[in-house]
Amino acid sequence: MHRLMTAMAVCALCLVGVQAQAxxxxxxxxxxxxxxxxxxxxxxxxxxxxxxxxxxxxxxxxxxxxxxxxxxxxxxxxxxxxxxxxxxxxxxxxxxxxxxxxxxxxxxxxxxxxxKLEVPEGGVDRSQGDIHPQGxxxxxxxxxxxxxxxxxxxxxxxxxxxxxxxxxxxxxxxxxxxxxxxxEEWEQRLSGAGPVSLIAFHRTWSYLAEWAGVHVANYIEEKPGIPAGPRHLVRLVDQMQAEGIRTVVLAHYNPTRSGKSLADRGKADLLVLPASVDAFDDVQEYVDLFERIVSALEAVRSGKP
Ligand SMILES: [Zn+2]
Known part of the structure; x- marks a missing residue:
């Protein structure tokens, strides 16, 4: 009995120890x-x-x-x-x-x-299924x-x-x-070349664009979450030609078909950027995300995406 009590007491102590360290x-x-x-x-x-x-x-x-x-x-x-x-x-x-x-x-x-960026004026906006109703x-x-x-x-x-x-x-x-x-290092690298103007799939890059000095001229989605109709794609091709836009950018998880088709029709390069940690094997930490994005933007600016 005594031995059992001792064992129980030791066990209780173990549990306390485990809980404290959990x-x-x-x-x-x-x-x-x-x-x-x-x-x-x-x-x-x-x-x-x-x-x-x-x-x-x-x-x-x-x-x-x-x-x-x-x-x-x-x-x-x-x-x-x-x-x-x-x-x-x-x-x-x-x-x-x-x-x-x-x-x-x-x-x-x-x-x-x-x-926050892109907060709708006058409060929450869910018109036409917009999936960014609060910004x-x-x-x-x-x-x-x-x-x-x-x-x-x-x-x-x-x-x-x-x-x-x-x-x-x-x-x-x-x-x-x-x-x-x-x-600071990334900002220096980004400031080293001319401006980048691009068409994106979704409004994924608004914060990045503001920080990195990139101009997102338009989106393949007509509104966040709303796929492009054929007329919108024609307008985008016209805009790319008029403004000399040479890059279409997708987040790694975006569907590629419309982006590829737009890049082909607009004679532009298709750039796939990681939009989150764990997008690719070499993007496992938060800093990896920007290292990869900044390198890609540098390549775009030098004409070699
Ligand atoms: Zn979104």
């Missing part, structure tokens, strides 16, 4: 948010991204396995601005997890940290916004796991200092 279970909606959270959370967080790098985050299937992940999450970080509106509410509803109810520390809308949600394609979001993630990690607050602060300082230095 990493905080974080679920993010996108691989970008996961990369930022891992960068500042280190070994204190166990991060799972729902949307994979190959997926357009506007369109993700709400699978039961994701409901289980959200059910166990201690922190759910989402992009916001309705990027995930087609699938995240279903996952949250199915998960019945009190830790992530609105207003609780376990739920973080990352968009609150950044200044453009692709804000992590400006590296300066990555630093802001990492800061808001750390604020929340400190709140949920105060024991490791110093580690989170130190990791954030390292991450933002490295990112600022890289951002």
């Amino acid at each position: 990493a905080l279970r974080v679920v993010t909606t996108t691989p970008d948010l996961a990369a930022l959270t891992r960068a500042v959370g280190g070994s204190h967080v166990d991060v799972y991204a729902i949307a994979k790098g190959s997926q357009d985050p506007h369109y993700v299937a709400a699978k039961p396995s994701y409901v289980r992940k959200v059910n166990r999450a201690q922190l759910l970080i989402y992009n916001g601005l309705e990027l995930e509106v087609a699938w995240l509410p279903l996952l949250i509803q199915g998960a019945r997890n009190r830790a992530i109810t609105p207003g609780s520390a376990g739920l973080l809308d990352a968009s609150l940290a950044v200044e 453009n949600p692709h804000y992590l394609l400006d590296p300066r916004n990555g630093a802001l979001v990492a800061g808001s993630v750390v604020e929340r990690l400190r709140q949920l796991d105060p024991q490791h607050a110093d580690d989170y602060d130190a990791a954030l300082a390292r991450f933002t200092s490295d990112l600022a230095q890289r951002t």
